[in-house]
Amino acid sequence: xxxxxxQQRLSDQLDNCEFxxxxxxxxxxxxxVSERFAELSRVKAQxxxxxxxxxxxxxxxxxxxxxxTYTPEQWAALDNGRN
Numbered sequence: 001x002x003x004x005x006x007q008q009r010l011s012d013q014l015d016n017c018e019f020x021x022x023x024x025x026x027x028x029x030x031x032x033v034s035e036r037f038a039e040l041s042r043v044k045a046q047x048x049x050x051x052x053x054x055x056x057x058x059x060x061x062x063x064x065x066x067x068x069t070y071t072p073e074q075w076a077a078l079d080n081g082r083n
Contacts, residue, residue: 001026001061006053013052018075026063033075045069 003021006028010019020031030049037045046067056062070078 001028001056003028006030006056006062009056010049010052014048026061028062028064029066029068031068031070033070033072035071037069038071040069042069 003023006023007019007021010017010021010030010032014032014034016036017032017034020033022029032045032049036048040048046069049067049069050057050065053062053065057065
């Protein structure tokens with residue numbers, strides 16, 4: 001898969017989220033920014049992302065996915081969104 005494909009899949013499944021995708025092949029790092037993460041534990045936020053990619057993970061198209069989730073305020077505090 002390409003990063004654009006991962007981003008499109010996530011965008012199709014999760015509204016009102018900003019995604020930053022890095023990686024190639026079947027290994028990706030996903031950074032997601034949304035206000036919805038303020039109400040979720042870290043585990044629940046990651047499960048939301050994993051759920052959106054479940055078909056790709058099950059098929060083997062994605063093998064390793066690293067996920068970081070932030071609220072917009074947390075993201076802004078990380079060097080103005082540049083991490």
